[in-house]
Amino acid sequence: MVATLASLLLAAVLAWHTARPIRALRAAFAAAAGGDLNARFGANQRARGDELFELGREFDRMSLQLRVLMDNRQRLLHDVSHELRAPLARLHAALGLAQQQPEKQAQWLQRIEREGERMEKLVGELLTLSRLDTATNLPVAKEVLVLELIAAIVTDALFETVSKGCKVSITGCPSAKVRGAPDLLCRAIDNVVRNAIKHSSPGGTVGIDLRVEGDKLVISVLDDGPGVPAVHLSAIFLPLFRSDPGASDMDGHGLGLAIALRVVEAHGGAIKAGNRECGGLCVTVALPVA
Numbered sequence: 646m647v648a649t650l651a652s653l654l655l656a657a658v659l660a661w662h663t664a665r666p667i668r669a670l671r672a673a674f675a676a677a678a679g680g681d682l683n684a685r686f687g688a689n690q691r692a693r694g695d696e697l698f699e700l701g702r703e704f705d706r707m708s709l710q711l712r713v714l715m716d717n718r719q720r721l722l723h724d725v726s727h728e729l730r731a732p733l734a735r736l737h738a739a740l741g742l743a744q745q746q747p748e749k750q751a752q753w754l755q756r757i758e759r760e761g762e763r764m765e766k767l768v769g770e771l772l773t774l775s776r777l778d779t780a781t782n783l784p785v786a787k788e789v790l791v792l793e794l795i796a797a798i799v800t801d802a803l804f805e806t807v808s809k810g811c812k813v814s815i816t817g818c819p820s821a822k823v824r825g826a827p828d829l830l831c832r833a834i835d836n837v838v839r840n841a842i843k844h845s846s847p848g849g850t851v852g853i854d855l856r857v858e859g860d861k862l863v864i865s866v867l868d869d870g871p872g873v874p875a876v877h878l879s880a881i882f883l884p885l886f887r888s889d890p891g892a893s894d895m896d897g898h899g900l901g902l903a904i905a906l907r908v909v910e911a912h913g914g915a916i917k918a919g920n921r922e923c924g925g926l927c928v929t930v931a932l933p934v935a
Contacts, residue, residue: 666697673704682712724885728767732760770900773832774884777907784826788935791834791862792819794827795853798835802842810848813838817855821862824935825912833908836901837866837916837928844870844926861914861931869925878918882906905930 676683736757743753792815799813823830841851845868852867873881880886884903909916914932921927
């Protein structure tokens with residue numbers, strides 16, 4: 646009888662010890678199903694070394710990541726609606742002015758066309774960003790001669806910004822190759838180069854340096870513009886982020902560097918930005934060498 650009572654007591658203690666984290670997990674799952682993604686398990690449990698406690702900790706991490714993703718999606722929807730509201734308002738204003746001033750109809754039609762192109766560009770960049778976020782694999786990969794790719798990008802960019810009078814110097818390893826999707830790599834590097842030209846001073850110089858470091862090809866794009874506040878250096882790769890929201894006359898929607906980040910990471914590389922000591926911004930792209 647003593648042995649039986651001891652066994653029952655021990656079984657009850659073990660059952661309570663096991664059931665407590667299970668009840669906490671069930672409550673956390675119920676809260677998550679109801680939309681509450683705050684970490685709930687670890688706050689109510691003492692640290693234990695068993696698998697149930699580790700399972701609860703992983704659930705908390707999953708909930709936190711899901712909450713971050715949902716917050717980012719909500720912020721992105723808000724920012725997209727804000728970005729579309731301004732050109733739509735200008736479209737309505739231009740339509741009203743075209744009706745009121747028939748003699749200036751051609752001028753207002755040009756403005757309507759420009760705003761339509763702006764919205765089309767925004768939607769296209771958002772679709773590209775969405776495809777990169779949901780893609781499980783890259784398109785057909787090929788070996789890409791990076792210097793040749795950059796030279797074509799610079800030629801097109803300078804032709805489109807000839808009025809600014811910028812110069813671009815390219816230095817470094819001329820034979821370096823990377824393996825990846827040529828169209829995506831072109832889009833990513835083009836966004837970085839155009840961003841540097843756009844923010845450089847009139848008549849300034851943009852430097853592009855290629856060098857091989859170990860198994861990585863490092864591409865540094867340097868401009869002589871105003872740079873970016875230190876607190877915003879990591880945020881400039883977020884969709885629709887602008888370090889200077891008041892610069893509404895600048896062409897672009899803050900998606901170029903976000904697309905570049907997705908493309909570079911999809912190719913197993915990394916991208917970062919830093920301010921130069923002499924003024925301006927340096928964006929560094931590291932890609933695996935073919």
